């Protein structure tokens with residue numbers, strides 16, 4: 182097998198440069214919390230493939246289920262010749278997502294595809310066209326989901342024109358706006374009512390904790406206020422749980438934290454242990470508003486991905502991964518707060534469960550939108566961490582958030598070593 186530098190040379194004349202990679206190393210194998218490249222170099226993995234390998238990179242149940250299914254059949258197209266595992270995954274989603282009402286689900290391949298279809302369903306169910314999204318939102322890279330996504334570079338730059346009838350309103354961002362949840366919701370709702378028109382809104386689409394936009398945890402009361410307003414005004418409250426779902430935040434779904442029951446929920450990432458699968462789940466009457474044949478796609482709910490999902494969900498139950506996420510929080514959050522006390526450039530420590538983050542700022546600075554972001558220092562910290570064998574992701578509208586997304590099956594010893602490597606990467610910045 183080629184080594185990483187040989188693979189990098191091959192890649193440069195085979196793969197379009199628009200598809201970038203953070204590491205210049207190529208993975209040979211992975212375990213529950215580590216990645217090893219073809220040259221034998223190991224990293225502790227606090228990325229989980231962007232919140233995907235919650236049950237680990239090769240969970241035994243998932244591997245066995247994938248092998249069994251592949252030997253029976255790899256694909257028939259559920260729209261042509263259906264199979265049980267698709268139905269079983271929908272039954273699981275209907276039972277596990279928040280809301281004690283009758284539900285239906287539809288399966289897709291990517292998160293963006295799920296979001297696209299949630300908008301299709303909401304427009305059909307309400308007869309309305311407008312979709313409300315938030316500052317700092319991220320919902321995908323297709324034309325409609327780019328319109329829904331906030332940040333220009335790298336996601337939207339040069340790809341317009343974008344789909345219409347998408348309206349952006351202020352998000353609750355406590356570190357920068359200092360507003361209470363109800364006050365932030367009042368501002369968003371006033372913007373909707375004055376600039377969109379309540380009776381035009383098909384959906385209010387929000388991430389319960391914003392992912393790519395910076396692990397922004399809205400102030401308590403923000404999400405319930407939006408859900409109440411949506412219901413009172415005939416709009417659907419749609420929770421995009423693609424990054425927060427499947428035990429990541431310490432509950433099966435992040436909406437549960439404030440007892441919000443979304444009309445529709447989009448899921449993907451952690452659902453299937455690394456296999457590509459996504460879904461829209463929602464109130465049965467809303468999901469069934471679409472005419473037969475109105476939803477679908479060739480690969481949606483691929484049988485191997487469905488088998489992986491059933492095995493992954495079984496693993497989440499068996500290992501009690503919501504509790505595992507809460508344990509990760511109990512280990513990491515105190516250490517992150519201790520690091521904040523040592524380093525004034527750590528402006529904020531936030532998150533829930535195993536979805537935690539540091540916002541990096543210029544100490545004692547202030548811009549009209551709060552403390553001055555420091556993306557350059559953020560990049561240096563990330564680079565130092567990689568050199569020390571710690572795989573970290575950044576995010577945020579201002580490129581100044583370091584996020585932590587460990588696999589939920591990571592063991593305490595590996596987590597403590599990761600925190601030591603993080604501490605040394607931060608110390609190198611002073």
Ligand SMILES: Cc1ncc(COP(=O)(O)O)c(CNCCCC(=O)O)c1O
Nearest residue numbers: 291292293319320321388392421423424
């Ligand atoms: C909330 C939320 N909704 C939707 C999506 C989109 O999911 P896809 O499976 O990447 O299409 C995401 C994907 N987030 C990671 C994208 C990384 C990148 O492309 O650079 C998300 O987090």
